[in-house]
Amino acid sequence: MNATTTTTTTTTPATTAAPGVDVRGLTRAFDGRTVIDGLDLTIERGEFVALLGHSGCGKSTLLRVLAGLDDEIGGRVTVPARRSVAFQSPRLMPWLRVWRNVVLGLPGRPGPELATRYLAEVGIEGHAGAWPKTLSGGEAQRVSLARALVREPELLLLDEPFGALDALTRGRAQRLVGELWQRHRCAILLVTHDVEEALLLADRVLVMDGGSIAHEITVDLPRPRGVGSPELVRLRGRLLTWLGVSDEPSPVPVPVPAPEK
């Protein structure tokens, strides 16, 4: 679809009977350059979907549209009313204590009890009264997850939430997200560059290319999953082929910068 074409633009909350997310013919262009081009996507209620794709293919753009942060779009987007986002950078307000960050913006000005309940879910209730600058990168990311969960989202949008974590912390954070999903059963869309992360966590893995969903696989494996399982290795090979990456012992390279402070 041409970048200048005007199409119907709607972002509406899903009804109870509808799927969690229903996107039809989504388009988005920046300065006349089409980035998303007629994209269709359905995410069922409670489904965990991972989204892979080369840098710049439009993953974050899609996530921002689903989050309601970008409405300069064409097509039709139906999403649950209650949705939360966690980004690679935890984006905490440095002048607010951790618990205040968690409940910031919630109606009724809830106190520390509510925040502490969700901080306990992510294993850092002891930091409720701390300042964000005293947290490690992994702890700050957990606060960001608690802030997303306290809104009890029907759709949780995660944009490379582990990208800035060291390998060990990243593994723990991945397991945590898997556990949180099992407990809350909200739909999740996880944008990631890590093929194994996608296969360990998701029900379905999508590959974005050329402005739309070019490939998808269903990961019908019991949890918790191990990277060594033959089926997972097979699926990994397919994804790497679609991504045009050779299946070397080290999969898609994952940049591991120092944890954020």
Ligand SMILES: Nc1ncnc2c1ncn2[C@@H]1O[C@H](COP(=O)(O)OP(=O)(O)OP(=O)(O)O)[C@@H](O)[C@H]1O
């Ligand atoms: N606000 C903006 N203004 C202009 N161009 C933009 C804007 N946001 C995104 N783009 C462009 O849209 C394209 C897709 O960007 P996007 O961030 O969605 O990619 P991505 O797949 O998430 O990349 P990465 O994996 O590197 O994060 C890129 O070429 C980017 O430069």
